[in-house]
Amino acid sequence: WIMSLRTILSYIKKETKSLCVLNACSLNSATTWGHRYNFNLNQFSKRCYNTTRETQFKQLLVNSYGEPEEVVSLNVMTLPDIIKGTEVFARVLAAPVNPADINTIQGTYAYKPQFPFVPGNEGVLEVLEVGENVKELKKGDRIIPKLNALGTFRSALVAEEKDFIKIPSDIDPILASTIAVNPCTAYRMIKDYVPLQDGDVIIQNLANSAVGQAVIQIAADKGIKTINIVRPRPDLDKLKDFLESLGATLVIPLPDMRKNKDLLNELPKPRLGFNGVSGKDAAELIRMIEVGGTVVTYGGMARQPLFVPVGELIFRDIIFRGYWMTRWNLQHKDDPERITMLDYLFDLVRRGKFVPPPHELVPIEDFKTALRLAMPAKGMTNRKQILVFN
Amino acid sequence: WIMSLRTILSYIKKETKSLCVLNACSLNSATTWGHRYNFNLNQFSKRCYNTTRETQFKQLLVNSYGEPEEVVSLNVMTLPDIIKGTEVFARVLAAPVNPADINTIQGTYAYKPQFPFVPGNEGVLEVLEVGENVKELKKGDRIIPKLNALGTFRSALVAEEKDFIKIPSDIDPILASTIAVNPCTAYRMIKDYVPLQDGDVIIQNLANSAVGQAVIQIAADKGIKTINIVRPRPDLDKLKDFLESLGATLVIPLPDMRKNKDLLNELPKPRLGFNGVSGKDAAELIRMIEVGGTVVTYGGMARQPLFVPVGELIFRDIIFRGYWMTRWNLQHKDDPERITMLDYLFDLVRRGKFVPPPHELVPIEDFKTALRLAMPAKGMTNRKQILVFN
Known part of the structure; x- marks a missing residue:
């Protein structure tokens, strides 16, 4: 459509x-x-x-x-x-x-x-x-x-x-x-692009964003593991503890991705990645995606285009798509699926498995x-x- | 798969x-x-x-x-x-x-x-x-x-x-x-990504490549129009005549894309684009694609990553994929579809509607x-x- x-x-x-x-x-x-x-x-x-x-x-x-x-x-x-x-x-x-x-x-x-x-x-x-x-x-x-x-x-x-x-x-x-915006974005990105099963893995950057936190919590509830790339920061351990308390499988600052090869190799290769950063830094996320997998971009925090290495498209068959909640809402304005989604999220809240981002x-x-x-550009600790x- | x-x-x-x-x-x-x-x-x-x-x-x-x-x-x-x-x-x-x-x-x-x-x-x-x-x-x-x-x-x-x-x-x-390589690449890219009908439009860069020429000829045979972006060159008119003789609808050098807005607006917006160049120059092709359309990359002549403006992914829902003939052949090694494809191409040759690139x-x-x-990097007039x- x-x-x-x-x-x-x-x-x-x-x-x-x-x-x-x-x-x-x-x-x-x-x-x-x-x-x-x-x-x-x-x-x-x-x-x-x-x-x-x-x-x-x-x-x-x-x-x-x-x-x-x-x-x-x-x-x-x-x-x-x-x-x-x-x-x-x-x-x-x-x-x-x-x-x-x-x-x-x-x-x-x-x-x-x-x-x-x-x-x-x-x-x-x-x-x-x-x-x-x-x-x-x-x-x-x-x-x-x-x-x-x-x-x-x-x-x-x-x-x-x-x-x-x-x-x-x-x-x-x-x-x-x-x-209605961030958790629904996370829900749809998890559900609409790649069919995932219990034990599958999602990789995302900007894992500390409101969308990122929602991805972690929804994925954890569905038995899906998450690799969470964050920006380096002084209070990294605190952030790590927080995201792990939400259900994050791994939390790794971007420059340490290659250092953590062993940890990453213990998990199945992700077939789905969420990119809220774009620019050159997203290359590290793209590199981790399984052949034939999908990267869904929902943000451009780096204020640069997404740099896609040509080999990732041609030889590794990675698919690049974008997600916009506004478009989904327009296309599904009166779709019962919308109520199903909200019901699931409210149920997650009632079960104590979903908390809003610090605010x-x-x-x-x-x-x-x-x-x-x-x-967005005014620092990393925004509530x-x-x-x-x- | x-x-x-x-x-x-x-x-x-x-x-x-x-x-x-x-x-x-x-x-x-x-x-x-x-x-x-x-x-x-x-x-x-x-x-x-x-x-x-x-x-x-x-x-x-x-x-x-x-x-x-x-x-x-x-x-x-x-x-x-x-x-x-x-x-x-x-x-x-x-x-x-x-x-x-x-x-x-x-x-x-x-x-x-x-x-x-x-x-x-x-x-x-x-x-x-x-x-x-x-x-x-x-x-x-x-x-x-x-x-x-x-x-x-x-x-x-x-x-x-x-x-x-x-x-x-x-x-x-x-x-x-x-x-087996270039025309089959063109054939599959036309057939496998976006369902096209008579009168639909494909846009491509590197239109003078062997793949580009095959795209023009196969598309013309199927009643599909082609917008062909080429690099500026001294013998542009000659190239234009040649590509038009193959069936090209429009042939436009990259820097003149915006100058030719009127010509381009006369055609339906393409839902499918083929990119053999990548780098920053592909942005001009991406910009032309209809909301929800697909860009298939098969080459990186610019020797740079593909620069994808984030808004094209999020707000315009453009899908970016790659094509590799080697992978298709592996996945369809003994598939009758392969014979169907070759039969079509040989038939095109017999009907005088397909000529090989200058060689x-x-x-x-x-x-x-x-x-x-x-x-590939040694000039533009290679046979x-x-x-x-x-």
């Missing part, structure tokens, strides 16, 4: 046209968000919305492409009074800042929204009110956006029911807010800090920045 | 073990080969072999890796007296020198034979004598090697019947000698000239060098 980029983008536009860009104004709630992971959003939600309709909300707005700290502003806008027909009025509980959000603001992403736009592709929302023709959703339901570019960096929004997927309410919303909760007012710390709203 | 390189190489070794390395000595025939394409090999064959068994033959030998002119020598060896069991005794009519032969001699090819070895992967032979247990082949049959590394750069050889494929005798042997016939004694002119034997 092949779709031109133009078609993909026109789909995105069509799907997001139904969104009302909200007029919201400052809530000035006396309640402030705790920065701790276990802050009880349910209680907060009840406290704020049980009696009266809030009409003023906050949103981030982008008026031109550029560095996030310079081009993003916090706005106060008013919400429409009446929720009509198939519309859903929902408040955003938490919205993580992903590299794709940064790149969208910078204007370097494949999807280039028109100005002004509210950034934010991912997040967990709670339904506060539904229109008379809304069928599946009701007040109190937790929902996530069905497609990217919904603009989740705002405290509430009104959109069509069909723009959302309902998720279970027993899952911590902070954790749930980070499920920080940042109130929307501190958005500049969140955007700065979410910049995932998750915006919360009050 | 996945085969490790080690297994592939061990297959090659196993398959070639059955070959006798012949003792041949100088024939010193008074007849010398014409350099013209239409030299009548059939008549020559009858003149030499109709009554007495020749026992002395010439072969090229490689004793160490290095530059062909330095490490290849012409040897004279004697043939075994009796052809036994399932053996076939055949003389080589013509053997083209391909880039892979040069790289094998240089020691830079994926297949590294043990010293001393007779180079030459391709060629057409004529059966002179068969062992008592040979079933399908008989005196006078034309044959080609079933696998690479048979060592065709010698005037005759003895090998097992199972090492050969019989080809029709009505096809000019010089033309037939160039069928020169070189007597084995002038092997140094042939090897020098066959070096295919085809060794002939007397």
Whole structure:
């Protein structure tokens, strides 16, 4: 199934046209968000919305492409009074800042929204009110956006029911807010390219990224071993312990790959590799792949093209592909497979086999800090920045 | 179906073990080969072999890796007296020198034979004598090697019947000698990666190579259009005329790709691209491929890795694969599909829709000239060098 980029983008536009860009104004709630992971959003939600309709909300707005700290502003806008027909009025509980959000603001992403736009592709929302023709959703339901570019960096929004997927309410919303992009990317890359069995091996670089951590945990749950390439760093042992606690089979810094030949030779050669780095450094990962295997690229942290030695293509028959969650979502918008995937991930969470990446909760007012710390190139110890709203 | 390189190489070794390395000595025939394409090999064959068994033959030998002119020598060896069991005794009519032969001699090819070895992967032979247990082949049959590394750069050889494929005798042997590698590569790349229909488009670089010319002719026969990227050169118009005479839809030198946007936009976007160049220059070809399309690499004329922009993988879903005729032959050694492919190509020849690349016939004694002119890096106007034997 092949779709031109133009078609993909026109789909995105069509799907997001139904969104009302909200007029919201400052809530000035006396309640402030705790920065701790276990802050009880349910209680907060009840406290704020049980009696009266809030009409003023906050949103981030982008008026031109550029560095996030310079081009993003916090706005106060008013919400429409009446929720009509198939519309859903929902408040955003938490919205993580992903590299794709940064790149969208910078204007370097494949999807280039028109100005002004509210950034934010991912997040967990709670339904506060539904229109008379809304069928599946009701007040109190937790929902996530069905497609990217919904603009989740705002405290509430009104959109069509069909723009959302309902998720279970027993899952911590902070954790749930980070499920739709990175863990789903990991899940699909493990499932869709090479049929793997118990005992098979996946090799990946950028193993410490949110996708990398999700790969480790999902693979471990499926009995698949992982070779995890990381960048050298002073606290390597700590990182190693952490990734091994998630289920990593081997964690090796890039320059030591050849030194660890014996360890690597004890494992079957991987038929599947995940590349989030690209550039020249990916050659070390490619070299490890079994003849006829596949390398799936989902990122370019090195800010260089992927250098593919010609012999790896011709003589070793390695297949190079790319993965983009946005495309998969577009192609599988209403596919039950999507629910199957989310159910599996939530079940993994319930079984205690999936934890979100280390993160920080940042109130929307501190958005500049969140955007700065979410910049991919600004160091290796970044915690995932998750915006919360009050 | 996945085969490790080690297994592939061990297959090659196993398959070639059955070959006798012949003792041949100088024939010193008074007849010398014409350099013209239409030299009548059939008549020559009858003149030499109709009554007495020749026992002395010439072969090229490689004793160490290095530059062909330095490490290849012409040897004279004697043939075994009796052809036994399932053996076939055949003389080589013509053997083209391909880039892979040069790289094998240089020691830079994926297949590294043990010293001393007779180079030459391709060629057409004529059966002179068969062992008592040979079933399908008989005196006078034309044959080609079933696998690479048979060592065709010698005037005759003895090998097992199972090492050969019989080809029709009505096809000019010089033309037939160039069928098994380059046109078969073109045929498989057109057939095996993306299902194409009448009116679809293929884009390729290195369009003037033997593979490129075969792509143009086979595609034209199948109603598929071709965009052909060539290197700029003084005699561009001549080359353009030549490739268009073969059936090329568009012939554009690399730096003019963007200048020819209008011409290119008139065609459907290609879903399949063939890359024989790699390096940075292949980016221009990749850029032209439709979202979800495939780029098949069969060469690295630029002597650089293939530079793949990360966005082409992630956002445009382009798939990058490699093609190696040697692997396909190993995987389809006795597959009827192989005969189907050769039958199609010979039929194309008979219909006047396939001509071999411009070439020169070189007597084995002038092997140094042939090897020098066959070096891929030595300029753009090389004619295919085809060794002939007397």
